[in-house]
Amino acid sequence: MPREHEDLLKSRLDINVLYDLYGGLLTDKQRKAFELHEMADCSLSEVADALKMSRQGAFELLQRAKRRLVEVEEIVGFKSTLSAFDKYKIDVERLLDQYDDKLPKEFKSEMLKLLSDLEETGDQDV
Incomplete structure (x- = not known):
């Protein structure tokens, strides 16, 4: 497996572990977007449609959710x-x-x- 694929897989696994630990700290909308995109493997367009928002809005929502998970881990360190x-x-x-x-x-x-x-x-x- 190429190194870039390994890095992407590790990154996705890491963010999913953070979600398991801290997902309850996200807003309902952030949780729904994360679950659709990361767990149900929906595209950004599908996430946007499900949440009745623009594709850009869905992207930004996911980015905020991921940043929040990383920030909480930096503080809590669980x-x-x-x-x-x-x-x-x-x-x-x-x-x-x-x-x-x-x-x-x-x-x-x-x-x-x-x-x-x-x-x-x-x-x-x-």
Whole structure:
């Protein structure tokens, strides 16, 4: 896959994660436009028609919504925190595997249970 496609895909995934976290902070119209364009894969013209506005208006509405999501993340940092937890979890699992033969089985089992509980806590809706 060309690098530009990878960057576009990563960008779309990132903004969708931000929407999952902070979408409730957008206006109803911004949420509807975002959902139509990003999730239902509607074109700007289709979004504009659905919201009874111009194509330019739909574009600007989407841009404001995306900027708002990024601004909230910069202030709150919840996505960054979740990413850090994911990295720590992977690092701990790697260490448990690396020292598998030196650790008591009960210890490893308890650690894996704690990591699983942490992951379940992170999967809950915000």
